[in-house]
Amino acid sequence: MDEQALIDAACQGDLASFNRLVLTYQGMTYNLAYRILGNAEGAEDAAQEAFIKAYRNLNQYRGGSFKAWLLRIVTNVCYDQLRHVQRRPASSLEDLAIDPEHAGKLVDHAEEPGDYALRQELSHVIQRGIEQLPAEQRMVLTLSDVEGLSYEEIAAVMDTSLGTVKSRLSRARAKLRDFLLAQQELLPKRYRLETEDSL
Amino acid sequence: MIIHPPNDAIDDELLSSYLDGQLPPQEQRRIEAALAGDAALASSLATLRYTKTLLAAAPRVPAPRPFTLTEAMLGQTRQRRGWLSWLQPATLRGAAAMAAVMLLVLLVGDVGVRTEIIPAAQTAQVQPELGGLTPDQGDPTAIIAKVPTEAATAAPGFLGLPPGVLLALQIGLAVLVVLLLAGAWQLSRAP
Numbered sequence: 001m002d003e004q005a006l007i008d009a010a011c012q013g014d015l016a017s018f019n020r021l022v023l024t025y026q027g028m029t030y031n032l033a034y035r036i037l038g039n040a041e042g043a044e045d046a047a048q049e050a051f052i053k054a055y056r057n058l059n060q061y062r063g064g065s066f067k068a069w070l071l072r073i074v075t076n077v078c079y080d081q082l083r084h085v086q087r088r089p090a091s092s093l094e095d096l097a098i099d100p101e102h103a104g105k106l107v108d109h110a111e112e113p114g115d116y117a118l119r120q121e122l123s124h125v126i127q128r129g130i131e132q133l134p135a136e137q138r139m140v141l142t143l144s145d146v147e148g149l150s151y152e153e154i155a156a157v158m159d160t161s162l163g164t165v166k167s168r169l170s171r172a173r174a175k176l177r178d179f180l181l182a183q184q185e186l187l188p189k190r191y192r193l194e195t196e197d198s199l
Numbered sequence: 200m201i202i203h204p205p206n207d208a209i210d211d212e213l214l215s216s217y218l219d220g221q222l223p224p225q226e227q228r229r230i231e232a233a234l235a236g237d238a239a240l241a242s243s244l245a246t247l248r249y250t251k252t253l254l255a256a257a258p259r260v261p262a263p264r265p266f267t268l269t270e271a272m273l274g275q276t277r278q279r280r281g282w283l284s285w286l287q288p289a290t291l292r293g294a295a296a297m298a299a300v301m302l303l304v305l306l307v308g309d310v311g312v313r314t315e316i317i318p319a320a321q322t323a324q325v326q327p328e329l330g331g332l333t334p335d336q337g338d339p340t341a342i343i344a345k346v347p348t349e350a351a352t353a354a355p356g357f358l359g360l361p362p363g364v365l366l367a368l369q370i371g372l373a374v375l376v377v378l379l380l381a382g383a384w385q386l387s388r389a390p
Binding site for chain 2: 015018019022023026027029030031034035040043044047048051052055056116119120122123126127141144145146148151166167169170171173174176177180181191193
């Protein structure tokens, strides 16, 4: 059954069809939430809440990219969580800290353990860099450079203009670049920037 | 003749768009020409490209469990939302409109009553003072100008309500309108 048929069936109340959509998009949904929120528990809650909201509001889906519509729900849920955390800053830093236990779950069984460990270190540093960014820049950067969405898709997901997407993305990349350049010693050698001095 | 801006007009935003192939061909050629002769600019682009490459190389975080929904899960949410099910953007906007109309009625009514009270109060105050005066004993308008406004402010306002209560009602309604509109916006923002 193709995606549109699953959506149509889900609109008629067929939960099994909706769950097939969930299985298709749950990886992307959780990954996005994790990159934006920076902790496993919050990302799990956000992903689950996003799917419940999507199912309950399927009648508001007006065609077009289902993926973009779903990502919009996820980013809104994440945004609400971030604002909620900002309102109670005493616990926010702990809530948003990277979960080292969760990092152990990110196993790609097709990868050599050594390579995997290096990419884990990379992931850890990048996540710290992403968390330095304001929420809007964090979302644009994740949607573009992690999820691979086009500018037009990001504008649709975030309900904003192409110009805003471009400027937020460039500022996010510039800030993350500065962070990564300042943290070179924390990165595995393979991922360090090769400068003329190091050659 | 086309005058090109200097290389320092090429900022991170332009470089970032160039990196994503999002520039028109003419702009792209201009940047390529600038990159060929400007090592600092080329280095800036290289570090942006490095950042983008690292982000793409970071491992994807897999879902820790399936997020498939169950009837029980949806039932729990429905039950939790049960008594709040009336809380829809349209309902809140309707309530905001009603509150705004009530506020308008109070404001217009209050202004109307005040414009009736003030001349009456002024007349009531002025008459006794004018009693002992002859037209050549002074300017009656000077007395009118001195008439205190306590009578006007203490008199009952619209619907016979004291001015303080009226003011409190008006402020309360204004706040209610703002809160209801904010609530409607919040509910309609995300599905």
